[in-house]
Amino acid sequence: MEHNHITLPEGSIEKTTTTLNIGPTHPATHGVFQNIMEVDGERIVSSDQTVGYIHRAFEKLAERRPLYQITPITDRLNYCSSPINNMGWHITCERFLNIETPKRVDYLRVIIMELARISDHLICNSIVGVDTGAYTGFLYVMQYRELIYEIYEEICGSRLTTNIGRIGGFERNFSNTAFTKLEKFLNEYPKVLKEFENLFTRNRIFMERTQGTGGISAERAMNYGFTGPNLRAAGVDYDVRVHQPYSSYQDFNFTVPVGTTGDNYDRFLVRNAEMWESISIIKQAYEKVQAFKGTDAEVYHADVPEYYLPKKEDVYTKMEALIWHFKIIMGEIDLPKGQIYSPVEGGNGELGFYLISDGGRTPFRLHFRRPCFIYYQAYPELIKGGMLSDAVVTMSSLNLIAGELDA
Amino acid sequence: MSLNNEIIQEKLIAKFGDQVGQFAISYGMLSFEAPKEMNLKVLQFLYDEPGLEFTFLTDICAVNYPDQKGAELVVVYHLHNLKENVRVRFSVSTSLDNTDVFTATKLFESANWMERETYDFFGINFVGHPNLKRILNVDEMDYFPLRKEFPLEDQTRIDKDDEMFGRG
Numbered sequence: 001m002e003h004n005h006i007t008l009p010e011g012s013i014e015k016t017t018t019t020l021n022i023g024p025t026h027p028a029t030h031g032v033f034q035n036i037m038e039v040d041g042e043r044i045v046s047s048d049q050t051v052g053y054i055h056r057a058f059e060k061l062a063e064r065r066p067l068y069q070i071t072p073i074t075d076r077l078n079y080c081s082s083p084i085n086n087m088g089w090h091i092t093c094e095r096f097l098n099i100e101t102p103k104r105v106d107y108l109r110v111i112i113m114e115l116a117r118i119s120d121h122l123i124c125n126s127i128v129g130v131d132t133g134a135y136t137g138f139l140y141v142m143q144y145r146e147l148i149y150e151i152y153e154e155i156c157g158s159r160l161t162t163n164i165g166r167i168g169g170f171e172r173n174f175s176n177t178a179f180t181k182l183e184k185f186l187n188e189y190p191k192v193l194k195e196f197e198n199l200f201t202r203n204r205i206f207m208e209r210t211q212g213t214g215g216i217s218a219e220r221a222m223n224y225g226f227t228g229p230n231l232r233a234a235g236v237d238y239d240v241r242v243h244q245p246y247s248s249y250q251d252f253n254f255t256v257p258v259g260t261t262g263d264n265y266d267r268f269l270v271r272n273a274e275m276w277e278s279i280s281i282i283k284q285a286y287e288k289v290q291a292f293k294g295t296d297a298e299v300y301h302a303d304v305p306e307y308y309l310p311k312k313e314d315v316y317t318k319m320e321a322l323i324w325h326f327k328i329i330m331g332e333i334d335l336p337k338g339q340i341y342s343p344v345e346g347g348n349g350e351l352g353f354y355l356i357s358d359g360g361r362t363p364f365r366l367h368f369r370r371p372c373f374i375y376y377q378a379y380p381e382l383i384k385g386g387m388l389s390d391a392v393v394t395m396s397s398l399n400l401i402a403g404e405l406d407a
Numbered sequence: 408m409s410l411n412n413e414i415i416q417e418k419l420i421a422k423f424g425d426q427v428g429q430f431a432i433s434y435g436m437l438s439f440e441a442p443k444e445m446n447l448k449v450l451q452f453l454y455d456e457p458g459l460e461f462t463f464l465t466d467i468c469a470v471n472y473p474d475q476k477g478a479e480l481v482v483v484y485h486l487h488n489l490k491e492n493v494r495v496r497f498s499v500s501t502s503l504d505n506t507d508v509f510t511a512t513k514l515f516e517s518a519n520w521m522e523r524e525t526y527d528f529f530g531i532n533f534v535g536h537p538n539l540k541r542i543l544n545v546d547e548m549d550y551f552p553l554r555k556e557f558p559l560e561d562q563t564r565i566d567k568d569d570e571m572f573g574r575g
Binding site (some may be wrong): 051052055057059060061063064095096220222223224225236238243244338339340341342343350352354356364365367369373374375376377378406407 | 433434436438462463464465466468470471483485489492494496515516517519520521524528541542543544545552553557559
């Protein structure tokens with residue numbers, strides 16, 4: 001009898017290792033990207049990654065859009081902290097156009113950006129918990145992400161892809177409800193974060209799962225272009241908020257937490273410590289916002305008629321406002337010539353916008369420096385020789401966001 | 408002594424003479440150009456030279472200027488000295504016929520994917536790159552989509568039937 005064999009690739013029988021795919025859609029990836037791992041038993045011999053499953057050609061799209069239409073694109077980079085991306089883009093435009101924003105706008109932006117940072121770190125750290133088998137923390141802190149999203153909703157009307165703010169300021173002033181919710185958050189969240197830390201930080205099982213896995217030295221991390229919490233966990237105190245302050249971050253007192261070993265545990269600790277700093281920054285910013293009295297307390301945007309939409313009632317009643325409204329909406333404002341690289345401290349690290357204008361109405365070229373994309377290439381080095389289950393924890397503690405990987 | 412744009416410019420001119428040029432400062436960042444054959448020498452010098460120490464590669468990307476004949480593609484490096492907190496922008500240009508540019512992967516691990524991305528979108532052939540293949544687009548793609556020869560649909564075109572879009 002003749003056997004019909006399945007044709008196997010050359011060398012498959014003799015091979016002593018196993019090829020394992022984690023992703024493109026797999027519960028462990030928390031996003032759409034593929035890890036091809038060569039495992040010997042449960043130990044990882046080598047690995048490779050495939051990215052690009054949700055590439056949406058943002059850089060090409062941006063070449064056809066006036067500046068204000070690019071903001072919704074930035075939402076979809078790191079969608080766990082969209083407001084930082086939005087503000088980063090507005091700040092890039094303002095730097096490029098030499099627009100000075102009022103202090104109150106800066107402080108309101110700081111509140112929003114730090115809330116976004118908390119929601120980003122909160123997800124990352126609680127997912128690290130989930131991947132080590134502790135689900136409770138994740139469900140518990142999720143309520144507070146919900147509260148942060150409600151604050152976004154009060155300000156801009158949406159929750160995840162926020163498109164928050166405009167060039168020059170905010171689309172509207174913060175409502176009283178927004179401030180009430182912010183106060184509620186500031187009152188309740190510290191206790192919850194403390195409890196979250198109690199669950200994890202000195203938890204024997206958690207420590208043994210995360211300590212000494214996925215570590216990287218400061219030199220290698222810098223060579224790999226790490227930024228943000230992942231670089232700081234390796235012991236380098238680089239933070240864009242300190243090194244190149246934007247949105248009046250120089251007015252705030254905060255420390256930059258650093259780790260030593262760059263392993264999963266240090267990344268977890270750094271993110272937690274950053275959340276405490278963020279809470280403190282939000283408190284300071286809220287105090288500063290409350291200190292504005294009279295007409296100053298009503299300021300929520302800069303006076304830039306070329307880029308900031310006039311009030312709707314003015315559009316209906318005043319000729320000039322109508323003209324500006326039309327010109328902005330139709331994208332008929334010519335940009336100055338020039339190029340600028342403008343970074344902000346995103347949830348994952350240095351989010352940079354490299355904008356080149358040739359004097360047209362849209363960017364000639366816009367490049368996003370996506371921190372995730374740059375540090376994900378270190379992943380094979382981080383997990384090599386380790387256990388498969390540790391690789392999963394390393395993946396989540398790097399905070400890989402597929403939207404940011406692929407742009 | 409803190410590092411500033413003048414010192415960087417002086418050191419570069421002292422080392423490379425008139426091979427580096429087009430010095431300009433925009434929004435506080437020094438930018439300059441060099442011939443593409445020199446890119447590794449310049450990067451290495453910026454990396455090693457005491458006092459300069461641009462050891463952090465922030466970004467690599469490319470730009471396509473279709474009107475610059477013979478220098479249509481420009482590769483832009485953003486470098487950062489983290490100690491002194493100074494950034495520079497360094498660029499080399501190349502023609503469409505010969506897109507060879509030396510790879511910076513030996514100097515910076517981070518250049519690996521950045522160069523793959525640049526290759527993917529602009530077709531810059533990074534000579535010596537360990538794994539130069541497409542990264543975000545599909546492998547079968549046979550063009551380089553971010554070049555200006557592929558315009559997005561013209562927003563002002565009139566041959567589209569508005570009825571198809573629920574208007575009119």
